[in-house]
Amino acid sequence: RAKQEGRNAYRFFRIEMNQQDDRQLMLETALRNSLETGEGIEVHYQPLFERDGGRLHSAEALVRWHHPLFGSVAPGDFIPLAERVGLMVPLGERVLQMVCAQLAAWQREGREPVPVAVNLSARQFWHNDLPGQVAAMLEAHGLPPGLVGFEITESTLLDKQQQATKLLQGLRDFGCSLAIDDFGTGYSSLSYLQDLPVTTLKIDRSFIQRLGEGERGSAAIVAAVTGMAHELGLSVVAEGVETEAQRRALDRYPVDLLQGFLLGYPVTAARFARSHLASRQHANA
Ligand code: C2E
Ligand code: MG
Ligand code: MG
Ligand code: MG
Numbered sequence: 001r002a003k004q005e006g007r008n009a010y011r012f013f014r015i016e017m018n019q020q021d022d023r024q025l026m027l028e029t030a031l032r033n034s035l036e037t038g039e040g041i042e043v044h045y046q047p048l049f050e051r052d053g054g055r056l057h058s059a060e061a062l063v064r065w066h067h068p069l070f071g072s073v074a075p076g077d078f079i080p081l082a083e084r085v086g087l088m089v090p091l092g093e094r095v096l097q098m099v100c101a102q103l104a105a106w107q108r109e110g111r112e113p114v115p116v117a118v119n120l121s122a123r124q125f126w127h128n129d130l131p132g133q134v135a136a137m138l139e140a141h142g143l144p145p146g147l148v149g150f151e152i153t154e155s156t157l158l159d160k161q162q163q164a165t166k167l168l169q170g171l172r173d174f175g176c177s178l179a180i181d182d183f184g185t186g187y188s189s190l191s192y193l194q195d196l197p198v199t200t201l202k203i204d205r206s207f208i209q210r211l212g213e214g215e216r217g218s219a220a221i222v223a224a225v226t227g228m229a230h231e232l233g234l235s236v237v238a239e240g241v242e243t244e245a246q247r248r249a250l251d252r253y254p255v256d257l258l259q260g261f262l263l264g265y266p267v268t269a270a271r272f273a274r275s276h277l278a279s280r281q282h283a284n285a
Contacts, residue, residue, distance in 0.1 A: 028085050030067050031078060035090055040066045043098045044266035045116065047276050048237060048259045051250070056276050057257055058115040058177075060151065061099045062266045063091070083123060092124040096137060099148065102269050104141040111277040117149040117179060122156040131170030138174060145175030149199075152178065154186030157196060168197045179237065184225065193232055201229045205240025208260070212246035219249075226253040 034040045045059040063079075066072045082088040099116050106113040124130065138148065150171060157164045157180070168178055179200035180193075184207055193201075203225060210218035229236045238250050241260030250258070267275065 024081070027070065027073070027078070027081055028087075030070060031065070031082060031085075031087055031091075034065060034067065035087060035094060038094070040068070041091075041094060041098075042066070043095055043102070043269065045269060045272040046259060046266035047264040047272070048257045049263050051238075051255050051258050056114055058117060058149070059272065059276075060259065060266075061095060061116050061118045063095050063119075079121065083121060088121050088123045089127050092118075092121060093133070095119075096134070096148075100137050100141040100143060103143055103147050106273060106277060107143075109273075109279075111273055111279055113147060113277065115147050115149055115177060117151050117177065119151045119181065120156070122153075125152055125156050125164075125167065130167060131174065134171060134176065135174055146177075148174075149177030149179065151181040151202065153181050154183065157192065158187055161192060161195070165196055172197050172199075182239070184221065190228065193229075193234070198234065200235045200237060201225070202237040202239050202259075203255075205260075208238050208240050208246050208250070209242075211249045212243055214249075222250075222253055226255055230254040 042064040044062045044064050046062060047059055048057045049055065050057050063075055064072065065075075065078050079088070079091075082091045096118050099118055103113050103116060120130075134148065138145065157168075171178060177200055178198040179202050180196075180198055181202050182204040183201050185204045203222065207218050207222055207225075211222050226236050235256040236254060237257040237259055238246075238255050239259050241247055241250070241258050241262045243262060246260075247258065247262060264276070
Protein backbone atom coordinates (compact mmCIF):
# COMPACT_ATOMS: atom_id res chain seq x y z
CA ARG A 1 0.00 0.00 0.00
CA ALA A 2 2.79 2.31 0.85
CA LYS A 3 4.26 1.54 -2.51
CA GLN A 4 0.96 2.33 -4.14
CA GLU A 5 0.71 5.65 -2.37
CA GLY A 6 4.27 6.41 -3.20
CA ARG A 7 3.58 5.83 -6.84
CA ASN A 8 0.52 8.05 -6.72
CA ALA A 9 2.47 10.75 -4.99
CA TYR A 10 5.12 10.47 -7.65
CA ARG A 11 2.56 10.77 -10.41
CA PHE A 12 0.97 13.75 -8.73
CA PHE A 13 4.35 15.37 -8.39
CA ARG A 14 5.05 14.81 -12.07
CA ILE A 15 1.80 16.46 -13.07
CA GLU A 16 2.58 19.43 -10.85
CA MET A 17 6.01 19.68 -12.39
CA ASN A 18 4.55 19.62 -15.87
CA GLN A 19 2.08 22.32 -15.01
CA GLN A 20 4.94 24.40 -13.68
CA ASP A 21 6.90 23.81 -16.85
CA ASP A 22 3.87 24.74 -18.94
CA ARG A 23 3.41 27.96 -17.04
CA GLN A 24 7.10 28.77 -17.43
CA LEU A 25 6.92 28.09 -21.12
CA MET A 26 3.80 30.20 -21.54
CA LEU A 27 5.38 33.02 -19.58
CA GLU A 28 8.54 32.76 -21.65
CA THR A 29 6.59 32.91 -24.92
CA ALA A 30 4.53 35.81 -23.61
CA LEU A 31 7.64 37.73 -22.55
CA ARG A 32 9.27 37.09 -25.90
CA ASN A 33 6.18 38.49 -27.65
CA SER A 34 5.95 41.50 -25.36
CA LEU A 35 9.60 42.24 -26.04
CA GLU A 36 9.05 42.07 -29.78
CA THR A 37 6.02 44.35 -29.80
CA GLY A 38 6.99 46.42 -26.79
CA GLU A 39 3.44 46.03 -25.54
CA GLY A 40 2.95 45.80 -21.81
CA ILE A 41 6.52 46.74 -20.94
CA GLU A 42 6.76 49.91 -18.96
CA VAL A 43 9.24 51.69 -16.77
CA HIS A 44 8.31 53.14 -13.42
CA TYR A 45 10.35 55.77 -11.64
CA GLN A 46 11.01 55.95 -7.91
CA PRO A 47 12.40 59.17 -6.44
CA LEU A 48 15.55 59.45 -4.33
CA PHE A 49 15.77 62.45 -2.02
CA GLU A 50 18.62 64.23 -0.28
CA ARG A 51 18.43 63.28 3.37
CA ASP A 52 19.36 66.79 4.45
CA GLY A 53 17.07 69.34 2.89
CA GLY A 54 14.81 66.86 1.23
CA ARG A 55 15.51 67.90 -2.36
CA LEU A 56 14.79 65.47 -5.18
CA HIS A 57 18.12 64.01 -6.29
CA SER A 58 17.43 61.35 -8.90
CA ALA A 59 15.21 58.42 -9.77
CA GLU A 60 15.56 54.68 -10.10
CA ALA A 61 14.05 53.04 -13.18
CA LEU A 62 12.12 49.87 -12.40
CA VAL A 63 10.74 47.73 -15.19
CA ARG A 64 7.09 46.62 -15.16
CA TRP A 65 5.43 43.95 -17.26
CA HIS A 66 1.72 43.66 -17.74
CA HIS A 67 0.37 40.82 -19.84
CA PRO A 68 -3.25 40.65 -21.02
CA LEU A 69 -3.56 37.06 -19.79
CA PHE A 70 -1.17 36.84 -16.86
CA GLY A 71 -1.81 40.33 -15.53
CA SER A 72 1.01 42.20 -13.84
CA VAL A 73 4.02 39.97 -13.36
CA ALA A 74 6.48 41.00 -10.63
CA PRO A 75 10.08 41.77 -11.63
CA GLY A 76 11.12 39.23 -9.04
CA ASP A 77 9.43 36.63 -11.27
CA PHE A 78 10.14 37.71 -14.83
CA ILE A 79 13.69 38.97 -14.40
CA PRO A 80 15.02 35.58 -13.26
CA LEU A 81 12.98 34.04 -16.10
CA ALA A 82 14.50 36.44 -18.62
CA GLU A 83 17.94 35.57 -17.27
CA ARG A 84 17.31 31.84 -17.63
CA VAL A 85 15.99 31.94 -21.18
CA GLY A 86 18.38 34.49 -22.61
CA LEU A 87 15.99 37.43 -22.77
CA MET A 88 17.72 39.62 -20.19
CA VAL A 89 19.98 41.43 -22.64
CA PRO A 90 17.15 42.50 -24.99
CA LEU A 91 14.95 43.36 -22.00
CA GLY A 92 17.70 45.45 -20.44
CA GLU A 93 18.36 47.24 -23.71
CA ARG A 94 14.68 48.02 -24.01
CA VAL A 95 14.60 49.50 -20.50
CA LEU A 96 17.68 51.64 -21.17
CA GLN A 97 16.20 52.78 -24.45
CA MET A 98 12.88 53.67 -22.81
CA VAL A 99 14.64 55.61 -20.07
CA CYS A 100 16.72 57.58 -22.58
CA ALA A 101 13.63 58.33 -24.68
CA GLN A 102 11.79 59.49 -21.55
CA LEU A 103 14.62 61.77 -20.45
CA ALA A 104 14.76 63.26 -23.94
CA ALA A 105 10.98 63.77 -23.90
CA TRP A 106 11.14 65.53 -20.54
CA GLN A 107 13.83 67.81 -21.90
CA ARG A 108 11.74 68.62 -24.97
CA GLU A 109 8.70 69.36 -22.82
CA GLY A 110 10.71 71.83 -20.78
CA ARG A 111 10.84 69.69 -17.67
CA GLU A 112 13.95 69.75 -15.57
CA PRO A 113 14.95 66.08 -15.67
CA VAL A 114 16.93 64.42 -12.89
CA PRO A 115 19.45 61.59 -13.36
CA VAL A 116 17.88 58.16 -13.70
CA ALA A 117 19.62 54.98 -12.56
CA VAL A 118 18.98 51.78 -14.49
CA ASN A 119 19.46 48.34 -12.91
CA LEU A 120 21.92 46.10 -14.69
CA SER A 121 21.88 42.35 -14.38
CA ALA A 122 25.15 40.46 -14.51
CA ARG A 123 24.46 39.29 -18.02
CA GLN A 124 23.91 42.80 -19.30
CA PHE A 125 26.95 44.08 -17.51
CA TRP A 126 29.20 41.51 -19.12
CA HIS A 127 27.53 41.65 -22.53
CA ASN A 128 29.90 42.99 -25.14
CA ASP A 129 30.76 46.64 -25.11
CA LEU A 130 28.27 48.05 -22.64
CA PRO A 131 30.05 51.45 -22.48
CA GLY A 132 29.90 51.66 -26.28
CA GLN A 133 26.18 50.89 -26.25
CA VAL A 134 25.53 53.46 -23.57
CA ALA A 135 27.49 56.07 -25.48
CA ALA A 136 25.51 55.37 -28.65
CA MET A 137 22.21 55.51 -26.78
CA LEU A 138 23.01 58.84 -25.07
CA GLU A 139 24.15 60.29 -28.36
CA ALA A 140 21.07 59.06 -30.27
CA HIS A 141 18.78 60.76 -27.75
CA GLY A 142 20.89 63.89 -27.42
CA LEU A 143 21.37 63.41 -23.69
CA PRO A 144 24.16 65.11 -21.77
CA PRO A 145 26.46 62.82 -19.81
CA GLY A 146 25.45 62.31 -16.23
CA LEU A 147 21.71 61.91 -16.77
CA VAL A 148 21.89 58.11 -16.87
CA GLY A 149 23.42 55.98 -14.14
CA PHE A 150 23.49 52.32 -13.25
CA GLU A 151 22.95 49.98 -10.31
CA ILE A 152 24.86 46.74 -10.09
CA THR A 153 24.91 44.10 -7.38
CA GLU A 154 28.03 42.98 -5.56
CA SER A 155 27.96 39.47 -6.97
CA THR A 156 28.17 40.87 -10.51
CA LEU A 157 31.39 42.65 -9.71
CA LEU A 158 33.10 40.08 -7.59
CA ASP A 159 34.06 37.52 -10.24
CA LYS A 160 36.42 39.32 -12.50
CA GLN A 161 37.51 42.37 -10.66
CA GLN A 162 39.99 43.66 -13.18
CA GLN A 163 37.61 43.48 -16.10
CA ALA A 164 34.85 44.89 -13.93
CA THR A 165 37.03 47.87 -13.07
CA LYS A 166 37.69 48.55 -16.74
CA LEU A 167 34.01 48.34 -17.64
CA LEU A 168 32.99 50.57 -14.76
CA GLN A 169 35.63 53.10 -15.71
CA GLY A 170 34.28 53.05 -19.25
CA LEU A 171 30.85 53.97 -17.91
CA ARG A 172 32.27 56.60 -15.56
CA ASP A 173 33.85 58.25 -18.60
CA PHE A 174 30.32 59.04 -19.80
CA GLY A 175 29.52 60.65 -16.48
CA CYS A 176 27.35 57.74 -15.33
CA SER A 177 26.86 57.37 -11.60
CA LEU A 178 27.49 53.79 -10.53
CA ALA A 179 25.81 52.33 -7.49
CA ILE A 180 26.34 49.03 -5.78
CA ASP A 181 22.81 47.79 -5.17
CA ASP A 182 21.53 45.77 -2.19
CA PHE A 183 24.83 46.32 -0.43
CA GLY A 184 25.45 43.92 2.43
CA THR A 185 23.46 41.01 1.05
CA GLY A 186 26.10 39.54 -1.24
CA TYR A 187 29.55 38.25 -0.54
CA SER A 188 30.61 41.64 0.62
CA SER A 189 34.28 42.09 0.35
CA LEU A 190 34.90 45.50 1.73
CA SER A 191 38.33 45.76 0.23
CA TYR A 192 37.03 45.78 -3.31
CA LEU A 193 35.24 49.06 -2.73
CA GLN A 194 38.58 50.74 -2.59
CA ASP A 195 39.50 49.69 -6.10
CA LEU A 196 36.23 49.80 -8.01
CA PRO A 197 35.36 53.15 -9.61
CA VAL A 198 31.85 53.29 -8.17
CA THR A 199 30.17 56.43 -6.86
CA THR A 200 27.40 55.17 -4.63
CA LEU A 201 26.51 52.49 -2.13
CA LYS A 202 22.91 51.45 -1.60
CA ILE A 203 22.37 49.81 1.76
CA ASP A 204 19.90 46.98 1.40
CA ARG A 205 16.39 47.39 2.69
CA SER A 206 16.77 44.48 5.12
CA PHE A 207 19.26 46.48 7.23
CA ILE A 208 17.04 49.55 7.23
CA GLN A 209 14.12 47.43 8.37
CA ARG A 210 16.01 45.87 11.27
CA LEU A 211 17.57 49.20 12.18
CA GLY A 212 14.06 50.61 12.54
CA GLU A 213 13.20 47.77 14.89
CA GLY A 214 16.10 48.81 17.08
CA GLU A 215 18.23 45.77 16.37
CA ARG A 216 21.73 46.40 17.67
CA GLY A 217 23.52 44.25 15.14
CA SER A 218 22.04 46.16 12.25
CA ALA A 219 22.91 49.45 13.88
CA ALA A 220 26.52 48.32 14.10
CA ILE A 221 26.55 47.29 10.45
CA VAL A 222 24.90 50.48 9.25
CA ALA A 223 27.35 52.53 11.32
CA ALA A 224 30.34 50.67 9.93
CA VAL A 225 29.21 50.64 6.32
CA THR A 226 28.10 54.28 6.15
CA GLY A 227 31.25 55.42 7.95
CA MET A 228 33.50 53.50 5.63
CA ALA A 229 31.61 54.57 2.50
CA HIS A 230 31.93 58.18 3.53
CA GLU A 231 35.63 57.85 4.18
CA LEU A 232 35.97 56.41 0.69
CA GLY A 233 34.07 59.36 -0.77
CA LEU A 234 31.05 57.33 -1.86
CA SER A 235 27.51 58.57 -1.48
CA VAL A 236 25.30 56.42 0.64
CA VAL A 237 21.67 55.59 -0.10
CA ALA A 238 19.30 54.00 2.39
CA GLU A 239 16.94 51.76 0.39
CA GLY A 240 13.43 50.80 1.34
CA VAL A 241 12.71 53.45 3.97
CA GLU A 242 9.11 52.72 4.91
CA THR A 243 8.51 54.32 8.29
CA GLU A 244 9.25 57.47 10.26
CA ALA A 245 10.99 55.30 12.84
CA GLN A 246 13.39 54.06 10.19
CA ARG A 247 14.04 57.56 8.92
CA ARG A 248 14.72 58.77 12.43
CA ALA A 249 17.00 55.84 13.18
CA LEU A 250 19.05 56.78 10.11
CA ASP A 251 19.64 60.29 11.44
CA ARG A 252 22.76 59.31 13.29
CA TYR A 253 24.59 57.89 10.33
CA PRO A 254 26.22 59.62 7.38
CA VAL A 255 23.52 58.80 4.84
CA ASP A 256 23.20 61.08 1.82
CA LEU A 257 20.05 59.89 0.10
CA LEU A 258 16.78 58.24 1.07
CA GLN A 259 14.60 56.01 -1.08
CA GLY A 260 11.50 54.13 -0.09
CA PHE A 261 7.74 54.02 0.15
CA LEU A 262 7.77 56.61 2.97
CA LEU A 263 9.13 59.19 0.52
CA GLY A 264 7.74 58.00 -2.78
CA TYR A 265 6.53 54.89 -4.59
CA PRO A 266 7.70 53.87 -8.04
CA VAL A 267 5.21 55.54 -10.43
CA THR A 268 4.66 55.99 -14.15
CA ALA A 269 6.75 58.56 -16.00
CA ALA A 270 3.75 60.87 -16.34
CA ARG A 271 2.99 60.71 -12.66
CA PHE A 272 6.67 61.11 -11.74
CA ALA A 273 6.90 64.26 -13.85
CA ARG A 274 3.68 65.68 -12.37
CA SER A 275 4.68 64.99 -8.79
CA HIS A 276 8.39 65.61 -8.87
CA LEU A 277 9.75 67.44 -11.91
CA ALA A 278 9.66 71.20 -12.08
CA SER A 279 8.53 72.62 -15.35
CA ARG A 280 10.75 75.40 -16.69
CA GLN A 281 7.79 77.50 -17.81
CA HIS A 282 6.35 77.45 -14.31
CA ALA A 283 9.68 78.03 -12.66
CA ASN A 284 10.21 81.16 -14.76
CA ALA A 285 6.71 82.53 -14.44
P1 C2E B 1 16.18 46.81 -6.61
O1 C2E B 1 17.00 47.32 -7.73
O2 C2E B 1 16.86 46.67 -5.31
O3 C2E B 1 14.94 47.79 -6.52
C1 C2E B 1 14.27 48.11 -5.34
C2 C2E B 1 13.00 47.30 -5.17
O4 C2E B 1 12.44 47.59 -3.91
C3 C2E B 1 11.92 47.63 -6.20
O5 C2E B 1 11.14 46.45 -6.37
C4 C2E B 1 11.11 48.69 -5.45
O6 C2E B 1 9.79 48.80 -5.93
C5 C2E B 1 11.15 48.15 -4.06
N1 C2E B 1 11.02 49.18 -3.04
C6 C2E B 1 11.35 50.47 -3.09
N2 C2E B 1 11.09 51.10 -1.92
C7 C2E B 1 10.57 50.16 -1.11
C8 C2E B 1 10.09 50.18 0.26
O7 C2E B 1 10.08 51.19 0.94
N3 C2E B 1 9.63 49.00 0.76
C9 C2E B 1 9.61 47.85 0.01
N4 C2E B 1 9.11 46.75 0.60
N5 C2E B 1 10.07 47.80 -1.25
C10 C2E B 1 10.54 48.93 -1.80
P2 C2E B 1 10.74 45.90 -7.81
O8 C2E B 1 10.37 47.04 -8.70
O9 C2E B 1 9.75 44.81 -7.61
O10 C2E B 1 12.09 45.30 -8.38
C11 C2E B 1 12.70 44.20 -7.76
C12 C2E B 1 14.07 43.98 -8.31
O11 C2E B 1 14.00 43.62 -9.69
C13 C2E B 1 14.97 45.20 -8.28
O12 C2E B 1 15.53 45.36 -6.99
C14 C2E B 1 15.99 44.83 -9.32
O13 C2E B 1 16.96 43.97 -8.80
C15 C2E B 1 15.16 44.09 -10.33
N6 C2E B 1 14.80 45.01 -11.43
C16 C2E B 1 13.78 45.88 -11.54
N7 C2E B 1 13.81 46.54 -12.72
C17 C2E B 1 14.90 46.07 -13.38
C18 C2E B 1 15.50 46.34 -14.68
O14 C2E B 1 15.05 47.19 -15.46
N8 C2E B 1 16.61 45.62 -15.00
C19 C2E B 1 17.16 44.70 -14.16
N9 C2E B 1 18.26 44.04 -14.56
N10 C2E B 1 16.64 44.44 -12.95
C20 C2E B 1 15.53 45.10 -12.56
MG1 MG C 1 18.20 48.89 -7.87
MG1 MG D 1 18.19 47.63 -4.33
MG1 MG E 1 16.72 44.77 -4.12
